[in-house]
Amino acid sequence: MTASSGRRSLGRELLLPTTALAAVATLALAWMTLDWALEAHRLAAEVRLVRTANALIYELGQLSSDAQRTVLYHQAQPGSAARSAVEAAEAQASGAVERIAALALTERGRDLWRDLVAIRELRLGLQRKLLDAARSDGPQRRSAFAGWDLASERETALLADFGVYNVKQLDRIVREAESRRARALASLAATLLAAALAVSLVSMRIRRHVVRPLLAMSATAERIALEKVAVPVEGEDRADEIGVLARALNQMTADLVLASHRLAGALAMRDEFLSIASHELKTPLTSIKLQLDGVARRMETSGESPPPWMAAAQRQVRRLETLIGQLLDVARIRAGRLALDLEETDLAAVAQAAADRFAPELERADNALRLELAPDVVGRWDAGRLDQVVTNLLSNAVKYAPGTPVSVRVRAGAAQAVLEVEDGGSGIPPELRPRVFDPFERGATARALGGLGLGLFIVRQIVDAHGGEVRVEDAPGGGARFVVVLPRAEVAASVQEAEATV
Amino acid sequence: MLLAVQEGLLRDEKLDVKLQEFATGRDAFRAVMEGRLDVATVYTTPVLLQTASGPPPRILTMMHQSGQNTALVARADRGIRAAQDLRGKTVGVPHDTNAEFFLRTLLEFEGVGWEEVRIVDVRAQDVPDTLAAGRIDAAAIWEPICDRAVRALGPGGSVTLRSDAYTDISMLVTRPDILASRRAALGATLRALARAEKVASADPDRLLRAVHASLPEIGADELRVQLRRFRLQLGVSHLLVQNLRSEAEWFTRAGRMPTTADLRSLVVTDLLDEVEPDLVTLEANP
Numbered sequence: 079m080t081a082s083s084g085r086r087s088l089g090r091e092l093l094l095p096t097t098a099l100a101a102v103a104t105l106a107l108a109w110m111t112l113d114w115a116l117e118a119h120r121l122a123a124e125v126r127l128v129r130t131a132n133a134l135i136y137e138l139g140q141l142s143s144d145a146q147r148t149v150l151y152h153q154a155q156p157g158s159a160a161r162s163a164v165e166a167a168e169a170q171a172s173g174a175v176e177r178i179a180a181l182a183l184t185e186r187g188r189d190l191w192r193d194l195v196a197i198r199e200l201r202l203g204l205q206r207k208l209l210d211a212a213r214s215d216g217p218q219r220r221s222a223f224a225g226w227d228l229a230s231e232r233e234t235a236l237l238a239d240f241g242v243y244n245v246k247q248l249d250r251i252v253r254e255a256e257s258r259r260a261r262a263l264a265s266l267a268a269t270l271l272a273a274a275l276a277v278s279l280v281s282m283r284i285r286r287h288v289v290r291p292l293l294a295m296s297a298t299a300e301r302i303a304l305e306k307v308a309v310p311v312e313g314e315d316r317a318d319e320i321g322v323l324a325r326a327l328n329q330m331t332a333d334l335v336l337a338s339h340r341l342a343g344a345l346a347m348r349d350e351f352l353s354i355a356s357h358e359l360k361t362p363l364t365s366i367k368l369q370l371d372g373v374a375r376r377m378e379t380s381g382e383s384p385p386p387w388m389a390a391a392q393r394q395v396r397r398l399e400t401l402i403g404q405l406l407d408v409a410r411i412r413a414g415r416l417a418l419d420l421e422e423t424d425l426a427a428v429a430q431a432a433a434d435r436f437a438p439e440l441e442r443a444d445n446a447l448r449l450e451l452a453p454d455v456v457g458r459w460d461a462g463r464l465d466q467v468v469t470n471l472l473s474n475a476v477k478y479a480p481g482t483p484v485s486v487r488v489r490a491g492a493a494q495a496v497l498e499v500e501d502g503g504s505g506i507p508p509e510l511r512p513r514v515f516d517p518f519e520r521g522a523t524a525r526a527l528g529g530l531g532l533g534l535f536i537v538r539q540i541v542d543a544h545g546g547e548v549r550v551e552d553a554p555g556g557g558a559r560f561v562v563v564l565p566r567a568e569v570a571a572s573v574q575e576a577e578a579t580v
Numbered sequence: 581m582l583l584a585v586q587e588g589l590l591r592d593e594k595l596d597v598k599l600q601e602f603a604t605g606r607d608a609f610r611a612v613m614e615g616r617l618d619v620a621t622v623y624t625t626p627v628l629l630q631t632a633s634g635p636p637p638r639i640l641t642m643m644h645q646s647g648q649n650t651a652l653v654a655r656a657d658r659g660i661r662a663a664q665d666l667r668g669k670t671v672g673v674p675h676d677t678n679a680e681f682f683l684r685t686l687l688e689f690e691g692v693g694w695e696e697v698r699i700v701d702v703r704a705q706d707v708p709d710t711l712a713a714g715r716i717d718a719a720a721i722w723e724p725i726c727d728r729a730v731r732a733l734g735p736g737g738s739v740t741l742r743s744d745a746y747t748d749i750s751m752l753v754t755r756p757d758i759l760a761s762r763r764a765a766l767g768a769t770l771r772a773l774a775r776a777e778k779v780a781s782a783d784p785d786r787l788l789r790a791v792h793a794s795l796p797e798i799g800a801d802e803l804r805v806q807l808r809r810f811r812l813q814l815g816v817s818h819l820l821v822q823n824l825r826s827e828a829e830w831f832t833r834a835g836r837m838p839t840t841a842d843l844r845s846l847v848v849t850d851l852l853d854e855v856e857p858d859l860v861t862l863e864a865n866p
Binding site for chain 2: 234235
């Protein structure tokens, strides 16, 4: 048996019972409808029969009554006219008798009809005898009349019985119709109940075989995403689509975890490399810088003009120094060794100093600097690291918004101090903002501008270490505005204590 | 009733019924009205005459009807060939029975006055011997006594006269107090009788066997002939009430009944209606 032939189909498993259920329910409803239609047809036919019989019985009663009245008239006024009238009425009544005899009466109806026909025949015989004896007088006429009268009364009684029987037949048909309706409603209710039960069972089966496994998979997937551990989802051993999904998920999880481990290893290697490289580069760079500075000082002392390459070399060395410093900072951050030296610090003074030191770069980039520094914005912060924050933000403005005005603002609240650096560039698209503080993130337009994409990452790490927060938002003129919020003395102190504890 | 007992239909209804045979329905009916029985099968005549002299009974259902079950048996040697020949003759009849009403009907329809005939009261079971002994010229009597009388007179010794106009009807009757106190049992009795009627209709031989067991002295063939004259017919109907009224008129004219008897009120409709609605063709009691 191949894998595909051994595979069970969940769709087929669920489709079969639901299709069967729908078919059974449809058949049941169709059967009930047909049954009720046939029953209604039968009852309607019975009603028609009873109504016809009733009408004919009424007609027969009327005609018999007419004939009997005429007989009585004939007794008082014997004559051929009265006798003809009697015979005409009886001939009409015979027509009704024939039509009733042709009806498909019930057994009880046939019994009544047989009695009625018998008594009618008796009455007609006695009637003829009475009519014949009409002109005679004495015992013969009296006895004939007595017999005829008795038979007439019985005929009338039987006609009444037949009429009542017909009415009771209508009552019975109504009762049957009501009973049938009640049964049909009960059957419909039972069918709906059974269908609801069956649907519930199918739903429970779907829940047990499909929904629950999928919920379990979902929970496991969330746990994998949260804990980054390879937890297998259940259901691998199933032969249906859920099994296929479980096996695919487990394979994917294993691959992802493996890739994650590999990535973590690569990142660790990178960080270690950066740490080692930056340390290894810092020493010769420091030596080069010292030598360049020494040569520059000597030429300045001797009154010589430094050659043009000297300034360029010194700039590149400072740039290298900045880059290596950033790499070292990243290495410290990754290693959890970013220590703060907290002391009473005036944030405005820090901003002023950094701006002064960065003035040549701003000038080269044609960035007009505007400082709005509130006095005495003091807190317990690491002045050197905050200087690094201001410098990195200004460097960012120079790099991404050259030729635009740059503003640095410092203001204080009761518990917080706020530093804002705002440029007049094109700003940062909203979709990039969540990643702008990640390491090695650089704007696409600025990749040609150099740098490692670590400046803003370091800013956030330093601010975080102070217990503050940093965000970027749109400046009113369309540029970017970086907002740093720092807690003042007490908060910063607690952060320091926490770090000491760690 | 015999069939219902023998087929166990009454027992099926959880009824413990004790049957008691009487020579006439009149005697059985008296036993009911005197409190010795709960129900009885009886012809119409004793019931009508009872309403003239005592508390009215209650009619639960018609049991059978027949136009041929009662007849006049006459001695052939007394020159009787037709009803008119009865003038001046002595005719025996059990008084206060349907046979008396039959005789009145026969005589009136044939133009013979009641006073033209000498009527004597004869016990039903004594009719064959009394007739054979020549103490009476003719007798009005029902089957199977009628047949016994014919046999007692020997071949060619008798003339039998019947009436087309006469119909005798037997009924199941009870007292009002029994109807009130034992209604469920009476309903169960009617149910058993309705089943018995169906059994008899479907298989007449079972009815024959049941009756033959009670009347072993009558041959099966003869009994079969007699049963053909019967039509078992449970029911309460206008026909029943009309028969009662017609008969009551005769007895009223004879001064045997008051004219005010409310015969319709004797007939109970609802009990049978609960058992077999189709058998009730009389409007419910007001």
